[in-house]
Amino acid sequence: EVLWILGVLIYLLMMATAFFGYVLPWGQMSFWGATVITNLFGAIPVVGEALRTWLWGGFSVGDPTLNRFFSLHYLFPFLIAGVVILHIWALHVTGQGNPAGIEVKDPKKDTVPFTPYATIKDGFGMVLFLVLFAYFVFYNPNGLGEPDNYEIANPLKTPAHIVPEWYLLPFYAILRAVPDKLGGVILMFGAIAILFVLPWLDTSKVRSARFRPLYKQFFWIFVVVCLGLGYCGGQTPDKILIHVGDGGFDITDLSRILTIYYFAHFIVLLPVLGLVEKPKPLPASIADSVLPAKAQDQAAS
Incomplete structure (x- = not known):
């Protein structure tokens, strides 16, 4: 830790x-x-x-x-x-x-x-x-x-459009997703602070995603969410993505959905997956995890 x-x-x-x-x-x-x-x-x-x-x-x-x-x-x-x-x-x-x-x-x-x-x-x-x-x-x-x-x-x-550098765009999108200024600041810094407690949020006894097929899928979803937040942070908040009548689904709406998933991944998914997911059988040693099956049989014989 x-x-x-x-x-x-x-x-x-x-x-x-x-x-x-x-x-x-x-x-x-x-x-x-x-x-x-x-x-x-x-x-x-x-x-x-x-x-x-x-x-x-x-x-x-x-x-x-x-x-x-x-x-x-x-x-x-x-x-x-x-x-x-x-x-x-x-x-x-x-x-x-x-x-x-x-x-x-x-x-x-x-x-x-x-x-x-x-x-x-x-x-x-x-x-x-x-x-x-x-x-x-x-x-x-x-x-x-x-x-x-x-x-x-x-x-x-x-x-006309103030944006930070590209490496800060996901956190900037989280900031703009909250209408309240203080709430946006709390969530923006919370998006970084939550990483400090990550070892305690993951309840799984298996430390590698290699043996956790369900978690591996959610991990790649999380990567897409982070990339999506970066995209949202670089766009104007009122940019319409899907037109519906006089209004539509804009960048701010998308940022809010992605922000909810960002925090849910740490607070909900990680603890729950660690308890309900059934991982694959772990090898007996590190060598067994990297050797192919035939090589393991030969080594055993």
Whole structure:
């Protein structure tokens, strides 16, 4: 659980660092994105107004805000590095997981060495990421950006459609799905906070989806829901998807349905599935889970 919580904390810190960096170009979308996000803290009861004023360094987003965000954007990577060290420490204490999700019975015989197995797996993932990253850096640098951000920040001119960067769009869709400002803020931060308690929400004794066919289906539905929230966050809230009479089914309606499923996946589906789903039989060891059936028979003989 500590290993997982530290991993989610790294994820949260990276999101904050990315947001601070997005403000630094000081374009139209950077300025108004910072205005929208920092205004959310004003909805917090009692301390909201003071917290928002402290973030701004004044009574609106301005030069003091930019200076503070620049400092935080520089300092947060050091904080992330410190949490990564704790994450590695927790990994060595508990031992790394395995694709089969089988509890290790004999640490001397039934563990998967970190090298070369984990290093090769992580190295392969890093190469794939760097290929995608290089594509955007060298061939499509504006592919994920907003054209409005090439305009210098102007407090007197509001863009027609204010959106955060693509990695924050699902949470932005959850925020807009709630008509009440405080309720939207609670659900938006709750969508991240619920990840911290995920180890306690999953009631299944089987740790791998390989042996849980029903859960595997709901997992892919959850992936589609997250992608759908990202799409909704990038669209105007009044965009009509299905016309019905004078009105219709719009982006906000879709965002609300997807938001309900997002939280239901953690609060309802995970606990219930762990109790009612009948998983496939688990192999006796990690080796048995990766060897083909014929190879297992030969090894047994």
